[in-house]
Amino acid sequence: MTYCVGMVLDKGLVLMSDTRTNSGVDNISVFRKMFHWQKPGERMLAVMTAGNLATTQAVISYLEERIKVPGERHNSLLEAPTMFQVATEIGRLLRATIEERQEANGDRGRGRFTASVVLAGQIKGMEPRLFLIYPEGNFIEASFDTPFFQIGETKYGRPILIRGYDRAMSFEDAVKLLMVSFDSTLKANLSVGLPLDLLVIARDGFEATHARRITHDDPYFEAISSSWGDELRKAFHALPDYSFYGGDE
């Protein structure tokens, strides 16, 4: 499994992903699921992947190869004129990769090898944008009403995102919120694991404003993980108490 979140804020984009892949619980590895490409001063693109690892690695390899072939307009992440076209291109590639593998496996391939992608980025002169690309190749864009996307093991970490997210929040608060959301997920599901990758893309910066890997011994993540339990319990005790004799009885 996997857990990745991409968020749109007033100030820009924030992405976090875990790095655990597993095939069964006894075959666990660490693989990067977050990738980014930039053309300084002009565009910054980032991608996070969830799903079949062979599929997502093939998609990323194709993307990187195309970048290296100069002059191939419309084929390259770094040449497409809009984020919409970048999303269209990645969707086409994702769908083709999945389909090829499914077809090669006939009946046994049905419904397998799927993956999905979160794409975030900004191209000069346009807004920062965030997309969720489905295995079918189509995609949706984050909006005012749905300002973040999760892929993979999304449920455990969702309630705190719903309640903590605020479009106007600082990058620092957004990172804190993501750490809490990831911590809740890590505590509940073995298939999501440290280290985590973090990427912050400030609006109109066209570069990785802040990028790092959060490892097992990260003192900030440890602090969040241990104090969140205490703070949650405090929050819980601050709620009004239930009474067997109140209410409608």
Place this chain on the structure above:
Amino acid sequence: MTYCVGMVLDKGLVLMSDTRTNSGVDNISVFRKMFHWQKPGERMLAVMTAGNLATTQAVISYLEERIKVPGERHNSLLEAPTMFQVATEIGRLLRATIEERQEANGDRGRGRFTASVVLAGQIKGMEPRLFLIYPEGNFIEASFDTPFFQIGETKYGRPILIRGYDRAMSFEDAVKLLMVSFDSTLKANLSVGLPLDLLVIARDGFEATHARRITHDDPYFEAISSSWGDELRKAFHALPDYSFYGGDE
């Protein structure tokens, strides 16, 4: 979908279930998923169900019919000498009900009509016990390490249970914790809905210590739901702040 939680505490057992059933999002109904039977002073049993509604209703109807036939030892919830035998009996019934429906539908029936059951209760002279019964008819029992069971849409509400549960907590705190867990789930998933059913079974009471339905206009649930958002945000802001320049950079 469905969300049900059963908990073992030092003081006894606490159960909560939602009442929404849906077949697609455009066909939503309210059905009770929690049932209980008692023999005052001797035993108290409660069951919560998740899964195919026709299956779970059939199981409950069989159980109720058997109770009405006097003298059928070993067949009746109210006669079996141990909770283990009650669980075995319900497991057998659940599996038979599912299998009958699957077989009647041949190939199209495969993997369908499944359901699972949480069984809680106490028989005089023995401990209060809690079981999770699978569609296959086998079951597991709650233990010191895993003192609560969830069925249905379990993920959204799990992080707060993991962090808030304490075996020694009062019934009132357990109800509060369940309300928070249900509120997080309701906020994230349309297929879990109010009203909720609540049942508290005090150790050695052999009766429903406290049973009620929590409806849309329940003032306590409304208070929990609205203050939990505020308290969560306070808890979040009480956490140490992230800094781009701290840590390993």
